[in-house]
Amino acid sequence: MLEQLKEEVFQANLDLPKYGLVKYTWGNASAIDRESGLFVIKPSGVDYETMKASDMVVVDLDGNVVEGELRPSSDTATHAVLYKYYQEIGGIVHTHSTWATIWAQAGLDVPAMGTTHADTFYGSVPCARYLTQEEIDRGYEVETGKLIIETFEERGLDILAVPGVLLHGHGPFTWGKDVKSAVMNSVVLDEVSKMNLFTRDLNHFAKELPQNILDKHYLRKHGKYAYYGQK
């Protein structure tokens, strides 16, 4: 079942090491079929060099395995919570990519300091707080999903306008309308994390991008008046 989606998810997972976002099996990508309400995710801890499309696991929105002989990613429950709450998300990616993880470890939002950022993220990428002991005890992965929702609600952020988050001390999650764009958003987030760190290093007084340039670049690529790319 969902053979086409398995192939897409498989390719997305292979793209993670290709773009330098993961080493070994440190990452996972998934995509959802909204009609059936099922999503496809990478199996846990399987070597990227031997993994096949048919190894992808089909899971329902409560995180139960529907098809597949391997255990799904240990982060499956986080994916499930996000798919359930945000109907507009089609794909999710989690990595420990170097530079985004550095901002996560520093416990800081990634500010919009340039148009590379503004082309994809309409403002800062938030860094969510640590989970409490109570939350960890209740279920680390489910609570991580809930914490992402809490973070976006509290800040009044549009989930597709800011398609990514950092988890304090952990690393990034990104998403998109499909898994391919979720991967691209992870690439962008890692790159702007690197650029912004060294921008501050070079000039401690460097400021965020002015709002009008942020608007211009984001809206050049997104929404009704976009004119970037092919129709």
Add this chain to the structure above:
Amino acid sequence: MLEQLKEEVFQANLDLPKYGLVKYTWGNASAIDRESGLFVIKPSGVDYETMKASDMVVVDLDGNVVEGELRPSSDTATHAVLYKYYQEIGGIVHTHSTWATIWAQAGLDVPAMGTTHADTFYGSVPCARYLTQEEIDRGYEVETGKLIIETFEERGLDILAVPGVLLHGHGPFTWGKDVKSAVMNSVVLDEVSKMNLFTRDLNHFAKELPQNILDKHYLRKHGKYAYYGQK
């Protein structure tokens, strides 16, 4: 039409990811045929892995498409303004290459701190100011071209002696007598941006290259008395 130039522009665009200057489609290269007054540029947002030479778009100096089925790069108008004003330019490249973009985000000129810089750029590479709201409203891409001209005029710079510029909060544009040298100038600008950032990190008191060494290296490779390379 312009099949040879399309091939050159196609190859130049492929060189951008090859030299690590762009990820995905974040960049564009173009070249002009001065006889016909037409230039060839990459289509907007087309995947580098499937792009073909015949996908290149032919555009006139007002930025109108003359041949090609795809939309040209969203930055086409900037290229057009520069080709129109500077007869000596044969090729233009725009990227968000990591280290040059960091200087652009920091809002700083890249100073000439070594001979790697002096071999290509005869002095600092200027960082242009942000566009104003009025300029953005008038036309972001055209005004970006005009801003580059303004920057070079105000500073009295020779466009081929300093074949590159940074746009504050955005990234670099470089150019050259042909598109191949425009690509090379992007490679050099990114490399010296990296070197100079870490030079300052290592020694806060590091100074720019003395004028006589700058002269020696630039003139060893450029102008009438050059003795670098083959005749």
Add this chain to the structure above:
Amino acid sequence: MLEQLKEEVFQANLDLPKYGLVKYTWGNASAIDRESGLFVIKPSGVDYETMKASDMVVVDLDGNVVEGELRPSSDTATHAVLYKYYQEIGGIVHTHSTWATIWAQAGLDVPAMGTTHADTFYGSVPCARYLTQEEIDRGYEVETGKLIIETFEERGLDILAVPGVLLHGHGPFTWGKDVKSAVMNSVVLDEVSKMNLFTRDLNHFAKELPQNILDKHYLRKHGKYAYYGQK
């Protein structure tokens, strides 16, 4: 003899440049056959591009060559001391990988600042002191092994829970239940060394991971209640 183990050790040594941990011959990996009490190690200073599985050297726990025409790694005695003292170790890797070596040169423990670290190392990776002149005179490589043991004893560390060490001014040693996991632990140690350096650069006040998150991530992958990976 030990042909299968030679193949594993050979592949592990090839993985060192593949993962960017060594240039030229700056590294060595070994694995032990506990039944015979013999271990297999890379020959000294042999080019990785021409090295064959059959070039691996078989050595006993006193560091004497049992089989092989080439001299074993100059660090063989350090491996021998560790295998002899720690029955639970199956493989050992030594590199001068860039970022772990930077912490070794700085003379600092690598603190656990994120879950990438906690997934593999249950707490800080210790930096051992310099050898004294007396120890150098007695035998540099044997004494290096003893110093690693001293460091773990003094700090009361479990050798498999913290499967790595830095030697002040030198670089990392890592180990594991087999040589494949010893290589992976070197990859992780280098990556977290890089992340942690830049985390401190970005935020001088960044703290170590809270104990409960460290516990959660380490125990999610290790020990009786682990639920990461396939059964």
Add this chain to the structure above:
Amino acid sequence: MLEQLKEEVFQANLDLPKYGLVKYTWGNASAIDRESGLFVIKPSGVDYETMKASDMVVVDLDGNVVEGELRPSSDTATHAVLYKYYQEIGGIVHTHSTWATIWAQAGLDVPAMGTTHADTFYGSVPCARYLTQEEIDRGYEVETGKLIIETFEERGLDILAVPGVLLHGHGPFTWGKDVKSAVMNSVVLDEVSKMNLFTRDLNHFAKELPQNILDKHYLRKHGKYAYYGQK
């Protein structure tokens, strides 16, 4: 003539981009045949992708071309001066490798902060001063060679014990008993330049390697009592 040496020099030049030391044609490697007193060097500004072994140029110790249809490297005179003065040198390499060039731009010696350094360089790698205007006028490349000699004489350094130098504002030269080891010394110098910069970044109080460890590591690999590598 000197076909074998041309092949070695050709391979050494190809190794420069392979090890990430040069982009485009920014580097040159040469090797000398002491019997004939002639050396072989890369032609100037020839694309590494199309260069052939037969393009290598044969030059005498005064820098005159003896065989070859292409112009030799513009740095040929520097190589000639060094070969003439130091009989023990068999190969020379010049690059603008990123991290060594950063120390050159900072105008600082690269201190021996770890055993990666001590395995190859027996102490700091000196940074030579800028050439004066008089020296530039007399002949930039010849005077660069003389300045390297001056630097080593003034400091009383053994040319093979410290097989490299930085030129202020420019970049590194390295050498060795043959061109292969000269390339390796460039790789080591760039790597330790990177490590040492970030070591100081991480710990401003980090000290140079103690003399006894420096002695131990250098002498483990070099001289009469060396026991690293195969006989």
